[in-house]
Amino acid sequence: MSYKVVIDSCGELLDEWKQDPRFESVALTLSVDGVNIIDDETFDQADFLKRVAECPECPKSACPSPERYMRAFDCEAEHVYAVTLSAELSGSYNSAVLGKNLLQEDHPDRQIHIFNSKSASVGQTLIAMKIQECEEAGLPFEQVIETVDAYIEQQHTFFVLDNLETLRKNGRLSKVKALVASALKIKPVMGSTEEGAICQLDQARGMNKALVKMAQAIVEKTADSGQKTLAISHCNCHERAILLKNALEERMPIKKIVILDTAGVSSMYANDGGVIVAV
Structure with a gap:
């Protein structure tokens, strides 16, 4: 067939x-500061991240x-x-x-x-x-x-954000909390609910500690990991994705790990330096 x-x-x-x-x-279609960007093979991640950083408003998608x-x-x-x-x-x-x-x-x-x-x-x-x-x-x-x-x-999705500006711009995080989190280098560890909404699982000071906490959460929530394929996408941080891959392989048996660059919409959600994992 x-x-x-x-x-x-x-x-x-x-x-x-x-x-x-x-x-x-x-x-x-992504919209940043009045400019529409089609999320297809022409998507330029570096240009998009620059536009997002320079725009006071939150990017939107259609x-x-x-x-x-x-x-x-x-x-x-x-x-x-x-x-x-x-x-x-x-x-x-x-x-x-x-x-x-x-x-x-x-x-x-x-x-x-x-x-x-x-x-x-x-x-x-x-x-x-x-x-x-x-x-x-x-x-x-x-x-x-x-x-x-x-x-x-039975699938689970996890992600760690290095940059909290998108959360601040879209109102999910107050300006004061964003400033405090940035000053203290606090990185949220996020996940998906059974319904597909987003929730915070944990937080840590510094990106490396946040990645360790995310790896721990992945190990705890993944049954029969040796039979499963795990996927990592990263926004402009390939070395970080490799470090996470190595950390997961040390902690759990896994059938296969795939690493990909974030496309446009995923780049909007993850922002510069973000890492997403699904298994």
């Missing part, structure tokens, strides 16, 4: 997917339109799947559902399923990898959905 996986651009693509017609990234999703779904593949960032964080999931409904008005027999990742960034990447694994194992459409839904329910 032929298949296609559509991922909104918050999810990072593996290098081999970028030339594979079975995988398509649907771009969100999800793809239902019509854009509909075009992505309108293909020859027998099975079509979409993986969107958490419905708690964006309208991308609802837009994809509307795009599916629009296409099925004229093609009711098309097999299309939309997965709410309840995650973001490399959490979406791992879900797309699970879809690929199921399809290449020859599972029928409904069984792929069942298997991937179960995978999403």
Whole structure:
């Protein structure tokens, strides 16, 4: 059976997917200081981070339109799947559902399923990898959905922020708290809830200590780690991602670790120096 996986651009693509017609990234639009930036292959992370640092307002994102999703779904593949960032964080999931409904008005027999990742960034990447694994194992459409839904329910996402400016700008952290945290070099260790919202798990003084605490949280929350693939995305800090990879390999058995650069939306959430982990 032929298949296609559509991922909104918050999810990072593996290098081999970028030339594979079975995988398509649907771009969100980022807005910084009145300038719209398309989160596609033209995204310039260094320029984006510079614009964010210079702008007093919080950057914003706009999800793809239902019509854009509909075009992505309108293909020859027998099975079509979409993986969107958490419905708690964006309208991308609802837009994809509307795009599916629009296409099925004229093609009711098309097999299309939309997965709410309840995650973001490399959490979406791992879900797309699970879809690929199921399809290449020859599972029928409904069984792929069942298997991937179960995978999403047991997946965990973690991240550490080096820069708290985005949290301050969007009102999630007061100016006073941001200044105190910056002065004391306090770094929050964040994670996702079961519903896909964001919560603070811990905090530490200094980035290295925060990464250690995040590694501990990952070990504690990851059952059967030797059977799992873990993914790390980083925003402009590859060496930090390698240090975390090494720390995790020392603390737990793991089947495979993938390291990717953050794309546009993930760069907006993580900001310069941020690290995201999904497993």
